[in-house]
Amino acid sequence: MLAAAMPPLLTPLLAEISAHDFEMAETLIGVARFVLIFVAARALAEVLVRLQLPTILGELLAGVIIGASGLHLLVPPDTHAQLSEGFVTLVSGLVSIPPDSVAEIYNESFPSLEAVAQLGLYALLFLVGLETELEELVAVGAQAFTVAVAGVVLPFALGTWGLMALFHVDAIPAIFAGASMTATSIGITASVFSELGYLKTREGQIVIGAAVLDDILGIVILAVVVSLASGGSLDIAPIVKLVAAAAVFVVAAIGLSRTAAPAFDWLIDKFKAPGEVLVASFVLLALSCFTATAIGLEAALGAFAAGLILSSSKHNHAIQQAVLPIVTLFATIFFVLVGAGMDLSVINPSDPSSGSALIVAGFLLVVAIIGKIAAGWAFVSKEKTRRLVVGLGMMPRGEVGLIFLGLGTSAQLLSPSLEAAILLMVIGTTFLAPVLLRLVIGGDKPDDGDKVDDEVAANPVGLL
Incomplete structure (x- = not known):
């Protein structure tokens, strides 16, 4: 969960952000994603266990709810869905970077989550x-x-x-x-x-x-x-x-x-x-x-x-x-x-x-x-x-x-x-x-x- 180093080839939008702000935003986004995934998956898994259904169904449903079909809090870049404006605004306010940069950092760092x-x-x-x-x-x-x-x-x-x-x-x-x-x-x-x-x-x-x-x-x-x-x-x-x-x-x-x-x-x-x-x-x-x-x-x-x-x-x-x-x-x-x-x-x-x-x-x-x-x-x-x-x-x-x-x-x-x-x-x-x-x-x-x-x-x- 450590922030990855800044990519060597940055877009003009990201090039204007300091290395410290970039790492702060990337870390915050990474931690938020992990929290969202585990809280949503565990909550639905607990419900489905009580209904005597497999917990994997809860994990899949959790992804649907927080993903491209639901709240847009966890959006894989290849789905072309827009990241939640509320999430973008929150991160932008916490690390003082433009909202457009938040979405770009989110997409840039997503492959690390896919690797995990x-x-x-x-x-x-x-x-x-x-x-x-x-x-x-x-x-x-x-x-x-x-x-x-x-x-x-x-x-x-x-x-x-x-x-x-x-x-x-x-x-x-x-x-x-x-x-x-x-x-x-x-x-x-x-x-x-x-x-x-x-x-x-x-x-x-x-x-x-x-x-x-x-x-x-x-x-x-x-x-x-x-x-x-x-x-x-x-x-x-x-x-x-x-x-x-x-x-x-x-x-x-x-x-x-x-x-x-x-x-x-x-x-x-x-x-x-x-x-x-x-x-x-x-x-x-x-x-x-x-x-x-x-x-x-x-x-x-x-x-x-x-x-x-x-x-x-x-x-x-x-x-x-x-x-x-x-x-x-x-x-x-x-x-x-x-x-x-x-x-x-x-x-x-x-x-x-x-x-x-x-x-x-x-x-x-x-x-x-x-x-x-x-x-x-x-x-x-x-x-x-x-x-x-x-x-x-x-x-x-x-x-x-x-x-x-x-x-x-x-x-x-x-x-x-x-x-x-x-x-x-x-x-x-x-x-x-x-x-x-x-x-x-x-x-x-x-x-x-x-x-x-x-x-x-x-x-x-x-x-x-």
Whole structure:
């Protein structure tokens, strides 16, 4: 929360402000944002806990209330929403700088908050990997692969075809919109499953494995769509290379969980300074995220892989205890920012320009829900499995859907109505999934019959 150094290239507006005033304003804005995030998230989380709903829903709603759709106190620059005049006036009066400079400093410093939020996401996925039973994950690998493929193909095919046939959308925008529905937010799903006690169940392991594979398949589809949109010829070689790199990365993570964990334990036992478990774990987390990014994959996949590698460590419990406070703090920021970036003004029925967007959004939302739920029935298993839980677990698009939307917007592939429709689809699936999962699962805690049994785990089927 320390103020960052002044950027080397300042706009004329900021150049007139002294370094001291700049740092004061930046610090004040940063502290105010943290206070707003945690107070709003905690207040709504307390309400939703009493309603027996997942707390992540409260964090998302908190972001909506204080974000671009509500009070405009937490406004990501890429939403193009105006920061609250009251907030700007307050900061301007406290540090004696022009109001226009407050808004510019706010936007300049926002990436640092997003970086903290990304750390929260990576820590959450790292923790999910740590809590994953490798044998159980591998045992349901075939089912996870089938669910992932069905969960990508069904919404992609139905969405693309529907937009072209029913709404006469051009091929490239329709393909991109279909691709945006293939995503699954592993962060949201993992958080809900963990809170409901379903993370280590057969259903939880299938969904986590499928969500990881969804990310890989989504990246491949995105690469194809961007290549088509650029007008160039579709080069198969980079796509094959990406798929091969993803396969090698996943297999390597599984292999390292059996070989690298003992070496990690030996190293930790040699350290004497306090904090060695947390520091060493985050070094491995950073290296895994770096490796994933370097070969063209999402850093989030690297974070999950790092946790998977250490899942068999004898220090697993100590690592979880060390990482949990970081997840509690920083993952909250991540989910609040997801909610803050959602602009609900696009669903205003009284606005004539929203009419077409609402119709297309309704179609996309239905396809997005049906496509993922149907994936829960797309695998064969002799074990008792709650397939509706699997399908609902695959439903939230969350931050992954927003990333897809942002790429489409920046590439100017989408019309305003189609952009609004995709945003509504992302919002709808993100908010509905936690509620529906809670309703379907109810107050029942999973019993041993829901877990992957030892017999199956002893004869695992590979993930790929």
